[in-house]
Amino acid sequence: MAKFPQPSKFPVGILGATGAVGQRFVQLLADHPWFEVSALAASDNSSGKTYEKACHWLLTTPIPEKLSDRVVQPAETGLNCQLVFSALPSNIAGVVEKEFAQAGYAVCSNASAHRMEADVPLLIPEVNPDHTGLITIQKRQRNWNGFIVTNPNCSSTELAIVLRPLMDQFGLRKVAVVSMQAISGAGYPGLPALDILGNVLPLIEGEEAKLEREPNKLLGNLTGQQVREANFVTSAQCNRVAVREGHTECVSVEFEAKPSIEQVIEAMESFRAVPEVAELPSSPARPILVHREADRPQPALDMTVSGGMITHVGRVRTDRLLDVRMVVLGHNTVRGAAGGAIHNAELLVSQGWIK
């Protein structure tokens, strides 16, 4: 475990600290080897209260003791830190994150507001660590002291991780994905219980468009000043199911090459992050775990492995329309949200973007 930033940890702030994703940030940062939470910020409604009073804590580990009495601040520049994690709702994130970046903060955002802007890195350390190169361009073009880096939507994250070694080895033409997503992805209060108990909701507003677009940017090439998006085509259909944590995706892929099933499995199993990334505190030993049991992966059983940072694959088999199909499963609020943003911040430290 690389520990060079020690002994003094980086002070970090959390914007939107009281919401469902904000709580995950608090939980995952509580004992982080490199970062120390120095500021909790949220909407006017919460600011001024202690964190414990301001938030309806939803996680299965208790509120970290050292933070429960911390007074929540307004989500405005002036926080005592250099790096902020943003778990703000997208409608607010657009403006507020800009203000922080302009004021010199490094912003690691989980919000969708800036993800698809040409000079903003959409980042997964194992997938496209070089896309941080956009930061230089972003700062220059926008004349900012700070910058914004984003992580993709939860459903895009697990898909992009799985597609990375497949595209590299076999080339991608088409991807069809049908998702069965957990309720925690909708935040809190989020989904009304009557909408999902004993039910399937065949619509998640805005989700399909993200899943059809973000992986192409993630798997694109940064050449010169911009990312050239990968040119495979994705069809996404998104559903909500009665699961607390973990998005399951049925994925079919058409390749340029025609690999065997065993080659496809081998490509995913042997996939490793570059050494610089592999050493980050949040990196799982292997990015992808391919299950051989016929009935796995399952959200009720597989979500705690590697702290939720590993991506699960199962049922890799021949497809009758495209080439190969499989089941993909990832932790939507860890790897697909707060954990992903923290992982990105670790990369920024490791690459020297934050000092």
Place this chain on the structure above:
Amino acid sequence: MAKFPQPSKFPVGILGATGAVGQRFVQLLADHPWFEVSALAASDNSSGKTYEKACHWLLTTPIPEKLSDRVVQPAETGLNCQLVFSALPSNIAGVVEKEFAQAGYAVCSNASAHRMEADVPLLIPEVNPDHTGLITIQKRQRNWNGFIVTNPNCSSTELAIVLRPLMDQFGLRKVAVVSMQAISGAGYPGLPALDILGNVLPLIEGEEAKLEREPNKLLGNLTGQQVREANFVTSAQCNRVAVREGHTECVSVEFEAKPSIEQVIEAMESFRAVPEVAELPSSPARPILVHREADRPQPALDMTVSGGMITHVGRVRTDRLLDVRMVVLGHNTVRGAAGGAIHNAELLVSQGWIK
């Protein structure tokens, strides 16, 4: 409602009457205008007991009073009826159904054992009512007095109903389907609670093969002595979700023609059974209901419409890989099992195969 077989109703038997599908037969036949349950048959374990004692009743309406004291008979020929419905487990159905057909009974089976045999009709009244023509061939070839007719697997039924008007009007090339299926499809005791509560099971043993094959036979042409299967290709991925009743399917279709979305919707909405079928007691007024609300259909809300015999469609929209995608929902134990078999029996009566 056609009532010509009245006043004396056809006596019918139910094989496997104590199981989950058997109970649906009992429920749906209790007040049937044409049929009267004259025999309840089940495994040795149940026979000799009253129906009430022999079965662990799982439905939300009470056991029909006139049947609760009926003594369950062994599933052997000698039952006092001419027509039997089979809800037998597939491993037993193969042999037992043959014995009944040989002995002169008309067998309407929900089991998969004989579905794909060349001279056995796989039947949905709205989809392929003419396939009953195979009965003549079956009786001649097998030298039987009776015959076997089958209804498809629950997940195939709703798909085939939706594909019927689409194939007729636009031609079918490719179908991709990912299902999210209810637990009642696994019978009783069926799925252990620990396998599905708060979970998605990404495997239903044997289901994908059925869904990739049965619709082609259903939509095939009966020419001369045999059914020529329709030649579109289907890819099916089947999942179990925490829903009691109702299979949801995300379906993408590639057509020979290139219809607009509105033409596709219009084709499904205007689809009607042939008059002979439309008059059957179990036929819904319209086979397909296309929902316009963005978040429908939903199993928790749509399963009781038309007694569970209608097929629901929603979210009809352009696909990025094939042509059109949509969400399909059907009642798996009514339309997709017992209700489908009864519907077939009504067709047999109407066409004069049973007198």
Place this chain on the structure above:
Amino acid sequence: MAKFPQPSKFPVGILGATGAVGQRFVQLLADHPWFEVSALAASDNSSGKTYEKACHWLLTTPIPEKLSDRVVQPAETGLNCQLVFSALPSNIAGVVEKEFAQAGYAVCSNASAHRMEADVPLLIPEVNPDHTGLITIQKRQRNWNGFIVTNPNCSSTELAIVLRPLMDQFGLRKVAVVSMQAISGAGYPGLPALDILGNVLPLIEGEEAKLEREPNKLLGNLTGQQVREANFVTSAQCNRVAVREGHTECVSVEFEAKPSIEQVIEAMESFRAVPEVAELPSSPARPILVHREADRPQPALDMTVSGGMITHVGRVRTDRLLDVRMVVLGHNTVRGAAGGAIHNAELLVSQGWIK
């Protein structure tokens, strides 16, 4: 089924028509033999829209066709009817229901605002049909043209129905009840899915106080100008569980007399409403159904019997602390809410309070 108010039906209005209970009123009144919905009223947010547009319909039967295009009016006096059903939230109901009563309307309210006021009948037709006598006192004391009648909280309703014959025959001393209540009792959006999926919530704000108080008023005696509350003592502990419809209650009772278990069962099974009540359209043939199977009643199986108006009892057995314990189950949004209010209105018509 008594149909004397025919052929012209009573025009009725629904206040709070777009909420979860309001929708039940719309559903249950759609084909009511005595009442015809002439006005749908709701908050400013909804008024002016068609009913279909204004409400997020949550029930398993479609919106009644004749009402889907009806324009929602503001919840203010001036509605074209003589009787209004109130499904208003309690904080609003207090004032608005008064205005309607003052303006001459008969108000049948499901809200808790006025239930415990001394001159307001808290009413279940099978339990205390004579308490309508308070109407005269209410109108005189308040100098109103109209009046307010209320039905109890969902969890109180099923308990009071079961206690009625037990108190009459054996006298009541103590009642201990622990409830496991359905999510629909919290309205819509109501409970966040994350609060209840795979969980038990051991608190329902305000519920225990209602359940410890309302049955005493319901089972009290109207003597002279007031109801003398029954003097048994109740302890209530209320929990929310992952069930859509149906409140289950574990109930223990101490009697003045010491009946045998069979006498207790017999008292509940032979309980009948007075003839005047038994003839109301919504009255079930028998108010209480005592199950003999050891594992009943169950919300997933028993909620549709008698349209949800019957109260289920099971597992009647000796208690080790009080005398007898049992499991009670009732439909919380039908019998315990909209159905109960409509039942009360039928009683008002039958007794001549509305003409």
Place this chain on the structure above:
Amino acid sequence: MAKFPQPSKFPVGILGATGAVGQRFVQLLADHPWFEVSALAASDNSSGKTYEKACHWLLTTPIPEKLSDRVVQPAETGLNCQLVFSALPSNIAGVVEKEFAQAGYAVCSNASAHRMEADVPLLIPEVNPDHTGLITIQKRQRNWNGFIVTNPNCSSTELAIVLRPLMDQFGLRKVAVVSMQAISGAGYPGLPALDILGNVLPLIEGEEAKLEREPNKLLGNLTGQQVREANFVTSAQCNRVAVREGHTECVSVEFEAKPSIEQVIEAMESFRAVPEVAELPSSPARPILVHREADRPQPALDMTVSGGMITHVGRVRTDRLLDVRMVVLGHNTVRGAAGGAIHNAELLVSQGWIK
């Protein structure tokens, strides 16, 4: 953490290692500081296979690597260890556990077969560590080289832990408990999904009798040769709810003394195990955690605290019939099953019964 038995760990066996509780034993013993799993035993059906092949693993952590290839042995004496944990089904446990004890093994059993036998300790380390004194009597009376020690039923465990300090400080007269129990308590395959999804099952066969009896033995006094059971009276009503792990109990208590609510809370919060027990590896720092938030404890949120070995209490308040009521929650397969048996074994080592 006491580590005196180190460096060489005690070799232990697990009887019934492939079932749901057996898997918990395997999980909890994988890194145990004192015990090393040397034998996995199960029914004939499993023996001879590797553990991985023989069991349908249901836990969220993977099968411990060092055990996955271990060959499962028959559940017969001859296992290479001195201590066996029994997760056998009760019908088998009766005979098999006796054989092992006779053959000289120390048996720590989670089965109910021997729990209420006069010379068999029913044991919770924090509650009655001195009851191990029965071992001497048991060995003498039965002329055995080994002996049997048992832990109580899951629903009894959490209740007895909470009652211990209350009885000690205030005396107990009456206890009323209504439980809402998790599905994992029924083992695997256990409960059919159709029985519990969206449902409450108001019956758990045999459970109420255990809960009304076991706490009295646990809280009894060992005087001379036998345990004199505590003489409070318990009424228990047991329900199954749609929760994976964690039994919630609504508990009312009548005391001999009349403590204030704050005194009751204080008694539970200040309760500590005797030093000998407090130092055992599985002992939580405090046996009972009293929650102050109005809506806690909750199984979905509180089950992982202290590895599932702590007992949760909330909503401590005045009761209207007895004196005090509260909500109790414990982990049924950890503290209430495998974890409890391991905890007992630790006590046996610490007290010198195993060397």
